[in-house]
Structure formats: structure tokens, C-alpha cells
Amino acid sequence: MGKHTLHRLTAREVTGAKDRGHYPDGGGLYLRVGASGTRSWIFRYTRQDKTREMGLGAVKDVTLVKARHLAAEARELLRGGLDPIDTRTGSTTRAARASAVTFQQCAERYIEAKRAGWKNAKHAxxxxATLAQYASPIIGALSVADVTLPHxxxxxxxIWTTKTETASRLRGRIQSVLDYATARGYRTGDNPARWTGHLKELLPAPGKVAKVEHHAALPWQEIGAFMAELRQQAGMGARALELAILTAARSGEVRGATWAEVGLAQAVWTIPAARMKAAKEHRVPLSAEAVELLRTLPRIDGSELLFPNSKGAALSDMTLSAVLKRMGRAVTTHGFRSTFRDWAGECTAYPREVIEHALAHQLRDRAEAAYARGTLFDKRRRLMAEWAQFCGIVAPVAGVVPLRRGA
Structure with missing residues (x-):
């Protein structure tokens, strides 16, 4: 039991242990109390059918937390096929072993340790990718123990003033890797990538370097004229953009859509969780206009995509941007989601949660989200039908637009 249950001892028990004997903390770590009352740490393990004990230091010099770190390192050596005592007493000291861990290796171990807790594989x-592009060329092969502020x-x-958001995320990721290295005993001292009280004094605040720029959106009053013009454009890129607008979907969701996801008879497009930003399946009600668009699409042999390129692969985001550029529109594909949101808020009486579900947004209010467990699909179907009809109006009537009842 003692070998498999970790952290059994408390700091108080360590301080109060007086009787001679071995007190297991788990994982091979023991507090040893000698006949004279001396207390020290040992790591006990079996290798090649022989039980060995490695001293880790006296309690007055090595804390319980430190002893656990040392025991964890010893177990890691055993998993790697090395004998902790032979490794320590040989030419390689504990400090040298730690220095053998590079920043790149440490980053890979950190990502692997955290992978299960992240939403999807894209995050890892x-x-x-970020660390490989910016950090590894400079410190990737460097011992993680030697990474300093100048690095x-x-x-x-x-990139701090030109790619501020990327740089800010990169800083946080470097800080996390170095914190992990410290916790694993690969390095000591302060974290040179921390922001508060450190880099904050050396670099301008990200929020003051570059203001957040929202995706350029088309005013909702102009969507009818835009759609009429878009439908005159040829090519898969134009058709993909048209579907993105009619469904208020993200560019990547449309470009990666397959025929297996679409039920034309049911007028439903089911996007699997793996392709959604929130890692949750999203059912999109298809308006009559969206269904008609899909029925007119050609089927490309060898490709299951709705909108494949000439080689049968998915279109790039630049393909849709190129359509807008040809049309002379200074807006973005993603901006049409804002156009839809503005129209729904200004011109309809649908509740906010219906509109947010249509955009596949997660409700920010946790209490609200706890009650709104459904997807409001039927209401969303009516909302998207009204949106598609509105997109077909080339010249909206000026003035006040009457609210449509969506309850």
C-alpha cells in the first residue's frame, strides 16, 4: 500500500516523529528515525531483484516537499531504466541531470501533462506551434535551468508591438513551461517570463500597444444588395461564402463541411464536436434558400466536401477573402456573423439566447446557461428562415423596421 499511495505524511507528522523506525510517505519515500532521534529521508526501491536505499538528506536540510521532488526524480530515472544511486554516484550529479533537460523537452512534457485537461487537440x-516558431530557435536546445531574462x-x-496578441500568449506559455520546470526540479529561482512585477516594468502593456480590432462587418441594411451581387459571382468560394452568411456559421465550419453532415430532406446540417470551436456538436437549421443552394452544388468525385478546391481538398480562408476583394468589399467573412447578430438584435424580438445559440456561442452567464440546456432548435429554425428571407430583400424599406415575434 505504501509504495502505491503518495503523500501519506503531513508536515506535522514529520516534525512529531520520535520513535525509531521507517515512516512511509508512498512511492518509495520514507522518513527514517534513528535510535538517537535523528531524522532523515530515504528512497527505497527494487532493481534487478535487489532492494536498495538511497539517502536524500536530513529533515533539517530537506523539507517534505523537497524530499518528494527528489523521490519523484528517482522514480523517473527508474522508469528510464537507470539506477538512481549509480547515476548519482557516477559522473552525472543531480544538478547535471537536471541541466540535461532542454527547454524543448520540458515544453513537450508540459504539453503532454496538460493535454487531457484541454478542450481539444487543437489547443495542444x-x-x-507557437513555442516551436518563436521560442525553440532561441532556447529550444538550451537547458531549461539556464533560461534567463535576456533570453x-x-x-x-x-514581435511585442507587431504581433502583440501572439506575443502575449507566447509569454504566458513560456512562463507556464518554466513554472513546470521548477516544480519538477529542473530549475530553481524566479521565473524570468512572469509579467507582474517583472516584464511589466520592461515591456508596454499589451492593451496599450494595440487596440483589439473587431472583424469588419457589413451593415445589416446592406445585406440584401450584397447577396444579390454575391450570387452573380462564380466559383466554389462564392458559394461557400453564401452558405456561411445564410447559416451565420464560421468560415472553417463551412469550408470543412461534408455531405455526410448534411440532411437535405430534414433541412439540417450537423457539425460534429471535433470541428466546433466549443468542442460541442452543433445542429444548424437550413432555410429553404440554404437547401436550394446545396442542391445546386456539384458533387466532386473523390471528395466528400461540400466546397472542395480543384484538387478535392478544403478551400482556404483566403479563397473566401478573395471573393470579397473581387467585389471591392472591405469586410471579412467572419464579419457577417456580426451583421447577422446586429440584424437579429435590431429587427427581431427573438430572445438573446436564441440568437446566441444560432451563432454557436456559449452563454457567458453560468446561471443562465444552467437553465438553458436545450438548443432552442425550432425557434432557431424560424429565426434563420427570416434571416434568409431578409437577405433576399435588395432594397429594405427605409425607416423603422417592425419587430418580428420569435417567441
């Missing part, structure tokens, strides 16, 4: 991929500044300063 983003972490790895962090060398990474961040070139």
Missing part, C-alpha cells in the same frame, strides 16, 4: 497543437526578451521584443 497551438501551444506546440525571454530576445524572444518577445521583436
Amino acid at each position: 497543437a497551438q501551444w506546440g 525571454v526578451l530576445q524572444i518577445l521584443e521583436p
